[in-house]
Amino acid sequence: MNHPAQIRIPATYIRGGTSKGVFFRLQDLPAACQQPGAARDALFLRVIGSPDPYSAHIDGMGGATSSTSKCVILSQSSVPGHDVDYLYGQVSIDKPFVDWSGNCGNLSTAAGAFAIHAGLVAPERVPQDGVCTVRIWQANIRKTIIAHVPVSQGQVQETGDFELDGVTFPAAEIVLEFLEPSDDGDDGAMFPTGNLVDALEVPGIGTLPATLISAGIPTVFVNAADIGYTGTELREHINSDAAALQRFEAIRVAGALRMGLIKTAEEAATRQHTPKIAFVAPPQDYTASSGKAIAAGDVDLLVRALSMGKLHHAMMGTCAVAIGTAAAIPGTLVNQAAGGGAREAVRFGHPSGTLRVGAEAVQENGQWKVTKAIMSRSARILMEGWVRVPGDTF
Structure with missing residues (x-):
């Protein structure tokens, strides 16, 4: 009996903050997966290794926790004044489901770094040495995030002495600004019920x-x-x-x-x-x-x-x-x-x-209303190359 061969897709495995995820450039995805829908969801599920009744993700890139069952798509921004669009999928561990309803703040750190790594930020915006300010459009929640990414010799500086509880080793500090992060909702209210308690x-x-x-x-x-x-x-x-x-x-x-x-x-x-x-x-x-x-x-x-x-x-x-x-x-x-x-x-x-x-x-x-929230995280590429999935995945 013949079975379809595996296909390979350019991907990068990155730790961002206290999370890990598989990052893709939009243009590197198979044509059927470059638009939202069942094909994209099926691809992400297979990449991570879900649904897994054993909750182990042995046959995928996931780590069987909510912090490590994530996929990200980045592309040059469609929104004026931004460098990249960042779309995040939280992959269920035990169900055939990808949740697109929110953002991952930890992987927002990696989104800023990956934008530079992947050549999605205009070269003139990246200093030879210093800090590159990456303006990110968070497409899930339609919000702006600014990542201040350290750069050394024109490349993202990943190593450093910034320590983040929940991460084993130190790395370079990336400062994140979440601009006007309160939910837009129907009436723009930060407190949907109108009450503080x-x-x-x-x-x-x-x-x-x-x-x-x-x-x-x-x-x-x-x-x-x-x-x-x-x-x-x-x-x-x-x-x-x-x-x-x-x-x-x-x-x-x-x-x-x-x-x-x-x-x-x-x-x-x-x-x-x-x-x-x-x-x-x-x-x-x-x-x-x-x-x-x-x-x-x-x-x-x-x-x-x-x-x-x-x-x-x-x-x-x-x-x-x-x-x-x-x-x-x-x-x-x-x-x-x-x-x-x-x-x-x-x-x-x-x-x-x-x-x-x-x-x-x-x-x-x-x-x-909140005008800005600020925190420091770090990010590091763990592996880059291609991720492979069976050809009949989607």
């Missing part, structure tokens, strides 16, 4: 105080104490508890309904990437997953967040934007956990350590 009714759990915010990525924040946690939990404390994961999904679905992201609870199954669910607590001592001691005085608050149904090993970049934004607005649960009051930056504790994010929030005509 809602009474969120969750079937099977009860009514919980919750901050529902769209900034960076739609996020549902609840208090750790209200759901029986301290905020110091690590991945194994949550991800090994099937009942706990079901409760978190119930909270996420209730939040998605309240925010108007879905119309029925059943729709949540096709929107796994958003919204995120996170729980917050005031500062206290804990030991990070690396064994590093985090003192209460090192942070303003503690945050744990789930991505694709599992507790994240560190913090999603887009969720960090939501944390920084909510922390800057007096009255939100995040702000309260950080001690209240106005602030322009916050350092929070997550399972792998700490992270600082700044946000500039203002109130106009009774509505809160």
Whole structure:
């Protein structure tokens, strides 16, 4: 019996922040996959190795976690004033599904670096030495991200001494600016319900105080104490508890309904990437997953967040934007956990350590908006060449 040979597609495997993904230039994709649709989704699923009932991604490039089951497409920008368009696909591990509903903040770092590596930034825009400012159009959420990428001898400088909790080795620092990251929605409201804190009714759990915010990525924040946690939990404390994961999904679905992201609870199954669910607590001592001691005085608050149904090993970049934004607005649960009051930056504790994010929030005509969120990450190419998939994949 004859079987189609494998085809090979130019690709680059990159770590960005605390995530990894397979990066493609749009023009390098097979013709059928250069447009959104079933062929593109099928390609990304096969590249990553999903759906995988073993949750191991043995036959693909994925790492069987939400942080490592990602694909990215970059192209020269179609939007004036931008260098590249960046499109992100979150690939489900165990289902035949690619979620295009949000951004990956961590891979936004790699998008800036890859844009230069791939020749998608005009040569005159890249200094011989210094910092290249890459203006990125995030096509999933239609927002501008500015990446300040260090350059040495005309090439991206990847090595350095910048340390990022959740990443084993140091690298060069890349500063990201997320401009006006609050969700446009129907009315442009950062808080879709109009409230800084809602009474969120969750079937099977009860009514919980919750901050529902769209900034960076739609996020549902609840208090750790209200759901029986301290905020110091690590991945194994949550991800090994099937009942706990079901409760978190119930909270996420209730939040998605309240925010108007879905119309029925059943729709949540096709929107796994958003919204995120996170729980917050005031500062206290804990030991990070690396064994590093985090003192209460090192942070303003503690945050744990789930991505694709599992507790994240560190913090999603887009969720960090939501944390920084909510922390800057007096009255939100995040702000309260950080001690209240106005602030322009916050350092929070997550399972792998700490992270600082700044946000500039203002109130106009009774509505809160954030003009900018800033954080530092790093990125490094791990492998480049071709990725191979069976010829009948799409």
